[in-house]
Amino acid sequence: MILSTASPLLVGGAPLAVALLAVAGYMLATVPAQGLARWAATGLVLGWCLHFVLLVMDIGGWGQSQPGARLGFAPVLSITVWLVLAVHTVESRFLPLPAVRRWLALAGTLAVLIALTFPGEPRQHASPLAPLHFVLGVASYGLFGAAVLHGVLLDAAERRLRLRSGTPGSAFGMPLLQLERLTFRFVEAGFAVLTATLVLGAVTAAQWRWDHKIVFSLLGWAVFAALLLGRRLRGWRGRRATRWLYAGAVLLLLAYAGTRFVFEVLLGRPPA
Known part of the structure; x- marks a missing residue:
């Protein structure tokens, strides 16, 4: 280590x-x-x-x-x-x-x-807006992290309800539909903040390059966009929706924290 x-x-x-x-x-x-x-x-x-x-x-x-x-x-x-x-x-x-x-x-x-x-x-910032870009990026991490937490609770609640009676009811003291709506409120807020982060990053970048951070960020954005469209147009719910949520969160995690972990811990040097 x-x-x-x-x-x-x-x-x-x-x-x-x-x-x-x-x-x-x-x-x-x-x-x-x-x-x-x-x-x-x-x-x-x-x-x-x-x-x-x-x-x-x-x-x-x-x-x-x-x-x-x-x-x-x-x-x-x-x-x-x-x-x-x-x-x-x-x-x-x-x-x-x-x-x-x-x-x-x-x-x-x-x-x-x-x-x-x-x-x-x-690290030194090339643009005065770079700190805002960082703050927005971390805020999107937090919002999607909260969405993942509620998604896990939603999956656990659905499993518990299926094992008991298969009928709608309360989960962890909260109505199941309310828990689902709350989960996707966090997804929608996180997606909006992530979009602003990517736009600001493109504006403040001294030179655009297709590195791991950009690729994984755009892939994560695309997964969350597909999730929100699928929910609105196709009525995605339950495990199908939470699987997309988890996949997008993993991609977003790899975009910044994952690549920096490889550089800082495994390679022992800061990212270029």
Whole structure:
């Protein structure tokens, strides 16, 4: 395993302390005991808040050996998980899902630890609009991540209903049709933000080139476009729709985080 020379695991300091506290909060949220449910919910919020502080410190280069914005695969994954957790934190106020909370807390723990190990290298922006392009791209990651989370819940709910009676009803305390609509609201929002990201990227790019990032991004965009058209024109629902959702999410993940993982971890050098 190749460690970045700027990794907080090596330099220590405030980012490492915040990261350990965030991990402690997330781990508290995984406690299954019924009597500690309130503490578990508090732990998730605490871990989420400290995770945000760590993102600001790590991506901004505060407390690191090299200042500058770090936009490697691990920070992007970390931001994505944080955004999905933000959606869950809001929804849990209306619909508590302890099992989902535990899985998301584990995801938050892994995201923090991976970002600690592979914080990425600082990069200079060729255009003043490049940071906006990055923010929109990560926002689309978060929206599609939330859609995937709800898609998994939708699939699990449909399986449970088929095993019980095969009749419509509630799933995880939410009507099945409402859960489905919510899933595709996230897909539609993510698709709109992804479209804006691609357009802004084309406008701000100093030179257009067909690299892995562009190819996978366009393939992901095409899959989501087909999903929305299929749902509107052909009435796609259930597993057919969620399979397209998962395929588009994987392509989008490969577009940025996947290619940077190959360069930064497997090849040990930043992307060109």
